[in-house]
Amino acid sequence: MVGERDGLAGNVPPARTGGDIFRSDMALTEAVWREAGSWAMEDCSALGVTCGQPETIELGFAANENPPVHVVYDRGGRRVDAAEFHPSWHSLLDIAAWHGLMGRSWAEKQQGAHAARAARFILLAQVEAGVMCPIAMTYASVPALRMDPTLAEVWEPLVASVEYDPRPLPGKQKRGALIGMAMTERAGGSDLSQCATVATPVGDGRYELTGTKWFVSAVASDAFFVLARSPAGLSCFFVPRLDEDGRTNGFRVDRLKDKLGNRSNATAEVELERAVGTLVGQEGHGVRAVMAMVAGTRHDCILGSAAVMRLGVAEAVHFARHRNAFGQALVDQGAMTGVLADLALEYEGAVAGALRLSRAMEEAAAGNAEAAAFRRIAAPVLKYWICKRTPAHAAEALECLGGQGYMEDSRLARAYREAPLMSIWEGSGNVQALDVLRALHQESGVADALLGELQHARGGNRLLDAAASEVTGGLAAGIPDEAQARHFAGLVARTLCASLLVRSAPTSVSDAYCETRLGPRLSGAYGELPSKVEAASIVERALPESH
Numbered sequence: 001m002v003g004e005r006d007g008l009a010g011n012v013p014p015a016r017t018g019g020d021i022f023r024s025d026m027a028l029t030e031a032v033w034r035e036a037g038s039w040a041m042e043d044c045s046a047l048g049v050t051c052g053q054p055e056t057i058e059l060g061f062a063a064n065e066n067p068p069v070h071v072v073y074d075r076g077g078r079r080v081d082a083a084e085f086h087p088s089w090h091s092l093l094d095i096a097a098w099h100g101l102m103g104r105s106w107a108e109k110q111q112g113a114h115a116a117r118a119a120r121f122i123l124l125a126q127v128e129a130g131v132m133c134p135i136a137m138t139y140a141s142v143p144a145l146r147m148d149p150t151l152a153e154v155w156e157p158l159v160a161s162v163e164y165d166p167r168p169l170p171g172k173q174k175r176g177a178l179i180g181m182a183m184t185e186r187a188g189g190s191d192l193s194q195c196a197t198v199a200t201p202v203g204d205g206r207y208e209l210t211g212t213k214w215f216v217s218a219v220a221s222d223a224f225f226v227l228a229r230s231p232a233g234l235s236c237f238f239v240p241r242l243d244e245d246g247r248t249n250g251f252r253v254d255r256l257k258d259k260l261g262n263r264s265n266a267t268a269e270v271e272l273e274r275a276v277g278t279l280v281g282q283e284g285h286g287v288r289a290v291m292a293m294v295a296g297t298r299h300d301c302i303l304g305s306a307a308v309m310r311l312g313v314a315e316a317v318h319f320a321r322h323r324n325a326f327g328q329a330l331v332d333q334g335a336m337t338g339v340l341a342d343l344a345l346e347y348e349g350a351v352a353g354a355l356r357l358s359r360a361m362e363e364a365a366a367g368n369a370e371a372a373a374f375r376r377i378a379a380p381v382l383k384y385w386i387c388k389r390t391p392a393h394a395a396e397a398l399e400c401l402g403g404q405g406y407m408e409d410s411r412l413a414r415a416y417r418e419a420p421l422m423s424i425w426e427g428s429g430n431v432q433a434l435d436v437l438r439a440l441h442q443e444s445g446v447a448d449a450l451l452g453e454l455q456h457a458r459g460g461n462r463l464l465d466a467a468a469s470e471v472t473g474g475l476a477a478g479i480p481d482e483a484q485a486r487h488f489a490g491l492v493a494r495t496l497c498a499s500l501l502v503r504s505a506p507t508s509v510s511d512a513y514c515e516t517r518l519g520p521r522l523s524g525a526y527g528e529l530p531s532k533v534e535a536a537s538i539v540e541r542a543l544p545e546s547h
C-alpha cells in the first residue's frame with residue numbers, strides 16, 4: 001500500500017507528466033494553425049509528446065544539476081579551452097536538432113516554417129531553458145551567414161542539419177554545427193561602441209582578432225560572430241573556434257561564469273589572442289551585420305519567455321486541480337481561479353504576439369517590405385513587454401503551488417531563476433523601449449505597418465478601439481521622449497496582443513484581456529480580475545481537464 005511517506009497519498013498532487021504538451025495547449029495549437037497551417041500540427045505534436053515524457057523532463061533537471069565544467073587542458077597536456085557537458089545536455093540538443101529547432105526552417109519551403117519552429121521552441125524550452133541559448137543563436141545566425149555567400153555555402157547546411165554533432169572538429173568535418181556570438185565586453189554590452197577588441201588585417205583578406213569578451217555563451221559552439229575594431233571602424237567577423245587543423249583558433253576560455261539561472265549553459269569570459277576571422281558585411285558597419293543575427297535571438301527571447309509562462313500556467317492549474325484547501329479543490333476557489341485565469345491570459349497574449357512576429361520575420365526575409373516594417377517595431381515592442389512581464393508571472397505561478405513551488409523539484413523554481421534573463425540579454429528593457437522610438441524615428445513605413453495591423457481588429461472591442469486611438473494619437477503628436485519610452489512600448493504591446501486575441505481567441509479570453517490590460521484596471525499585479533470575467537472557462541481552456 002502506498003503510504004504518506006511515498007508522497008502519493010493524501011493531498012499531494014502527482015507530477016504532471018505524459019500526454020502531448022502541444023495538443024493540451026490550445027493557445028499554441030491555434031496560433032500554429034493560424035500562422036503556419038495544418039501541415040505543421042503533426043511535427044509539433046511529435047515534439048509535444050516527447051516533451052511530456054518523464055525521461056525528457058528528467059534530462060532538464062540533470063543538465064542543471066550537472067553544470068558544464070571548464071576543461072583547460074586535455075589528458076595529453078594540450079591546451080583545449082573546452083567546456084565539458086553532462087550527457088543530458090547533449091541528449092537535449094539531439095532532440096532539438098532532430099526536431100529542426102536550429103537552422104532547418106530557413107531551408108524549408110512551406111509557408112509558416114518559422115512559426116511552426118517557434119511553437120516547437122516553446123515546447124522544448126519548457127523542459128530546459130539553458131539549451132535554448134545555443135539553439136537560438138544557431139537559428140539566428142543564418143541571415144548573418146547569408147551576408148557572405150562563401151560562408152553560407154559551408155556553414156548553412158551544418159546549421160540547418162538535423163544532426164547534432166558535438167565533436168570538436170573543424171567545420172568542414174562536421175555533420176552539424178552550433179554558432180554563437182561574442183559582442184559584450186567589460187566596458188559595455190548595450191553600448192557596443194565601447195568595443196575594444198582589435199582586428200588587424202593579415203593581408204589575405206582575413207583578420208587577426210585580439211581582445212577580451214566578457215560574456216560568451218554556448219562557448220563550445222563551432223564558430224562565433226565577433227565584433228571588433230578594424231581600421232575602418234567597428235566590424236563583424238566570423239571566427240571558427242578551431243582552425244582547419246583542429247587546433248584552438250586563438251580562443252582562450254578564462255573561466256565559466258557562475259550564474260543565477262541558465263546553469264546548464266556554459267557562459268564564459270574569453271580571451272581572443274590573434275584569433276583568425278573573416279569579415280562579414282561591410283567593414284566599419286559591424287553593428288548592422290551583428291543585428292542581422294540579433295533580430296533572431298531577440299525573437300527567441302520572446303519565445304523563451306512565453307515558454308516560462310506556459311510552464312507556469314500548466315503546472316499551476318494542474319496543482320490547483322489536485323490540491324484541496326479548506327475542503328475544496330483550489331482550482332474552484334474564486335481567488336485562486338482568478339489568479340490562474342489571469343496567468344493564462346498573459347500567456348494567451350504572449351503566444352499570439354510571438355507567433356505573429358515569427359510570421360512577419362519569415363515574410364520579411366522573403367522580401368515583403370510591409371512585413372519587414374511591422375517586424376521592425378513588433379520585435380522590440382514584444383521583447384520589452386513579454387520578457388518584462390515574465391519574472392512576475394513566474395513568481396505568481398510558483399506561489400500557486402505554495403511551499404512546494406519554491407522547491408527545486410517543482411520545475412518552477414528553475415523557471416523563476418530563468419525568467420529575468422530573457423529581459424536582460426539581447427537588449428535589456430530600456431534598450432528595447434528606446435529601440436521602439438528609434439524604429440519610429442529612423443525607418444519609414446514602421447508606424448503605418450503598426451497602425452495597419454491594429455486596424456484589422458477595429459470594432460471588435462471598445463477598449464481595444466480606445467487603446468488603438470491612443471497609440472494613433474500618440475504617434476500623431478510626435479515620437480514620445482525617452483522618459484516615456486517604456487510607457488509607450490507597453491501600451492503598443494498590450495494593444496497589439498489584444499488586437500490579435502480579438503481576431504482569433506474565444507470572446508471570453510479576448511474580452512478579459514482587453515478589460516484587464518487596456519482598461520483602467522491594469523495594476524501590474526496578477527489575479528485582480530473583475531467579476532464579469534469568465535475565469536473558470538479561461539482556466540479550463542488553459543489546461544483542458546481531459547489532458
Ligand SMILES: Cc1cc2nc3c(=O)[nH]c(=O)nc-3n(C[C@H](O)[C@H](O)[C@H](O)COP(=O)(O)OP(=O)(O)OC[C@H]3O[C@@H](n4cnc5c(N)ncnc54)[C@H](O)[C@@H]3O)c2cc1C
Pocket residue numbers: 180181182183184187188189190191215216217218259262267421424425426427428429430431434
Ligand atoms: C547569462 C548571460 C549570457 C550572455 N551571453 C552573451 C553572449 O553569448 N554574447 C554576448 O555578446 N553577450 C552575452 N551576454 C551579455 C548581454 O547581452 C549583456 O549583459 C546585455 O546586453 C546588457 O549589457 P551590459 O551587461 O553591458 O549592461 P549595460 O549595457 O551596462 O546596461 C546596464 C543597464 O543600463 C540600461 N541602459 C543601457 N543603455 C541605456 C540608455 N541609453 N538609457 C537608459 N538605460 C540604458 C540597460 O537596459 C541595463 O538595464 C550575456 C549576458 C548574460 C546575463
